[in-house]
Amino acid sequence: MQAFTTLTGVAAPLPLANVDTDKIIPARFLKTIKRSGLGVHLFDTLRYDETGAERPEFVLNQPQYRKAEILIAHENFGCGSSREHAPWALLDFGIRCVIAPDFADIFHNNCFKNGILPVRLPREVCDRLIEDAKLGGNARVTVDLERQVVVRPSGEEIPFNIDPFRRGLMLGGLDDIGQTLQHAPAIDSFEGREKSEKPWMPEISGV
Amino acid sequence: MPNTKPRTLFDKVWDAHVVEQLPDGTCVLYIDRHLVHEVTSPQAFEGLRMAGRRVRRPEGTIAVVDHNIATDSDRTQPIVEEESRIQVETLEANVREFGVPYFPVTDARQGIVHVIGPEQGISLPGFTIVCGDSHTSTHGAMGALAFGIGTSEVEHVLATQTLLQKPAKNMLVRVDGVLGTGCTAKDIVLAIIGKIGTAGGTGHVIEFGGEAIRALDMAGRLTVCNMSIEAGARAGMIAPDDTTFAYIKGRPFAPLGEAFDHAVAYWRTLAADEGAQYDTVVVLDAAEIAPQVTWGTNPEAVLPITGVVPNPADEADEAKRVQLERMVSYMNLTPGQRLTDLKIDVVFIGSCTNSRIEDIRAAAAVAKGRKVAPGVWALVVPGSGLIKAQAEAEGLDVILKEAGFEWREAGCSMCLGMNPDRLKPGQRSASTSNRNFEGRQGPGGRTHLCSPAMAAAAAVTGHLADVRELV
Numbered sequence A: 001m002q003a004f005t006t007l008t009g010v011a012a013p014l015p016l017a018n019v020d021t022d023k024i025i026p027a028r029f030l031k032t033i034k035r036s037g038l039g040v041h042l043f044d045t046l047r048y049d050e051t052g053a054e055r056p057e058f059v060l061n062q063p064q065y066r067k068a069e070i071l072i073a074h075e076n077f078g079c080g081s082s083r084e085h086a087p088w089a090l091l092d093f094g095i096r097c098v099i100a101p102d103f104a105d106i107f108h109n110n111c112f113k114n115g116i117l118p119v120r121l122p123r124e125v126c127d128r129l130i131e132d133a134k135l136g137g138n139a140r141v142t143v144d145l146e147r148q149v150v151v152r153p154s155g156e157e158i159p160f161n162i163d164p165f166r167r168g169l170m171l172g173g174l175d176d177i178g179q180t181l182q183h184a185p186a187i188d189s190f191e192g193r194e195k196s197e198k199p200w201m202p203e204i205s206g207v
Numbered sequence B: 001m002p003n004t005k006p007r008t009l010f011d012k013v014w015d016a017h018v019v020e021q022l023p024d025g026t027c028v029l030y031i032d033r034h035l036v037h038e039v040t041s042p043q044a045f046e047g048l049r050m051a052g053r054r055v056r057r058p059e060g061t062i063a064v065v066d067h068n069i070a071t072d073s074d075r076t077q078p079i080v081e082e083e084s085r086i087q088v089e090t091l092e093a094n095v096r097e098f099g100v101p102y103f104p105v106t107d108a109r110q111g112i113v114h115v116i117g118p119e120q121g122i123s124l125p126g127f128t129i130v131c132g133d134s135h136t137s138t139h140g141a142m143g144a145l146a147f148g149i150g151t152s153e154v155e156h157v158l159a160t161q162t163l164l165q166k167p168a169k170n171m172l173v174r175v176d177g178v179l180g181t182g183c184t185a186k187d188i189v190l191a192i193i194g195k196i197g198t199a200g201g202t203g204h205v206i207e208f209g210g211e212a213i214r215a216l217d218m219a220g221r222l223t224v225c226n227m228s229i230e231a232g233a234r235a236g237m238i239a240p241d242d243t244t245f246a247y248i249k250g251r252p253f254a255p256l257g258e259a260f261d262h263a264v265a266y267w268r269t270l271a272a273d274e275g276a277q278y279d280t281v282v283v284l285d286a287a288e289i290a291p292q293v294t295w296g297t298n299p300e301a302v303l304p305i306t307g308v309v310p311n312p313a314d315e316a317d318e319a320k321r322v323q324l325e326r327m328v329s330y331m332n333l334t335p336g337q338r339l340t341d342l343k344i345d346v347v348f349i350g351s352c353t354n355s356r357i358e359d360i361r362a363a364a365a366v367a368k369g370r371k372v373a374p375g376v377w378a379l380v381v382p383g384s385g386l387i388k389a390q391a392e393a394e395g396l397d398v399i400l401k402e403a404g405f406e407w408r409e410a411g412c413s414m415c416l417g418m419n420p421d422r423l424k425p426g427q428r429s430a431s432t433s434n435r436n437f438e439g440r441q442g443p444g445g446r447t448h449l450c451s452p453a454m455a456a457a458a459a460v461t462g463h464l465a466d467v468r469e470l471v
């Protein structure tokens, strides 16, 4: 996983609430067995019409947002299906940070596993950032995870909160399986204790 | 020091699975059951392979194919669509390489992952259960803590049999009273989502209780917990009771004989303690719940079947008004239009929400002696091979086929546009599944969620209909 420290880039405004993961990447694109290559299908139905042509009105089709690295949206971003293809598609397109008033739980988790920073900020702050983002390519927004601030094009700094454990993993670009495996002795003894206390607990065998 | 604070069902299952608590409160949480399917697992197995890791506990893991497979074809034939075939073949290669138990498509026990877990006795009370699929919440009906995870977490569980998690908040949704005629578990859960909203449960685990929930059979409880994710909750749970134990007894992977009695003794201790505190409490009266149907493009946009399409202009909040306008236009509706005037092109009875034998019986009861309306394509897709066989043994397939329904093999089918069963652009469906998002059942498709009886009523009348007028 790529570490996330500070990101300065173009922010794309997406003032929609309840952007579900079907909208981020429709189910018909989940047939891949790889993590990469999904960026062309990001927001597929919003981005392309029935003939496959780009819808010029959609934000990511506009020249100034084609290289956007930050997305600013409204409430409950990432609700619906658990598909990690949603953050993979965002990442493959180049989005490294999503700012919204709140996120659905699984999507929020999945972002951290892929080096995408989800930043929760109150709705009125998101609306101000959306106004900034509407200025287009000249309005660069900085997201500084070390200092936990979003810097508006005006230079104004907006602090945000983040879980310290996750912040650490993001800053270090750490694989959390490796971290957890350091607890293997504790997992072993947990399993041993379960076996002796609940000997009736069945296993899936003989399938 | 013993913990004397009264605990909820969630607290108890959570506490029993904490391997270790890290300084910031994150817990290494032990996972008893890991369900694996073809769509969200390939990248996880690939990650294991690249890191030279093994599956830590294959005997706590079960794999099945469901999302991708066609439900209309001969199961012994290879899958036609190439990408789907590759995904299924990839899973088969992975389960072989890593020694994971697997139900292939030719096995009668194959079915939708959330249907077969309870059916096989793999999902049991007090367990932690995960799957790379948001509707894992279904298994909470067994009294388990069950939730969906992403593919990186699938890899994490495969490698470590644990997850890194922080405890959720507790929400109690109590449904008092008795349901009216023609109303079902599906109507209860749609009414709950209508009340608390699609983000109402965010950060919480919902425990469903109250007289109306206790009165539900296991199929109904599974339906309710299935859709707790649509209210944004991490999981839904129902305390195990005699209904649960009777359901589990004798299932293939459940404890047997004396072991079963020990298990029941433990499972009885899981119910919330007297005086347990919930962060949020919501109360509904079952008697006030009419058959529900969604009109918009998220499950919160739901109304009693007697309702009319809302007028976005009545909404004061601008952002909400814009969203309502978008829904009305996507769904091709007119404000004020009666829901029962909406003509239906397709009826889908199936999905992990409503594809159990009880659901098929309910649909057949409405279909019996009637005909699917001209121009309506209606399909019934059992949740597992065993449910299909049971329905056939009861003659339900004959009733449904005589009425003009298609009778299919088990799988996810038209719940999501990932296999050949899809809506065409502009088509309107009555569907027993759980999501009505734009394009969920196929690009441009328009979905109205409802119960199996309501879906069958729509099939035979050709429009959304109040099933109470047909029973």
Ligand code: SF4
Binding pocket: B066, B067, B112, B113, B114, B133, B135, B351, B352, B353, B411, B412, B415, B416, B433, B434
């Ligand atoms: S039936 Fe639908 S919701 Fe359930 S697992 Fe399959 S695709 Fe997901």
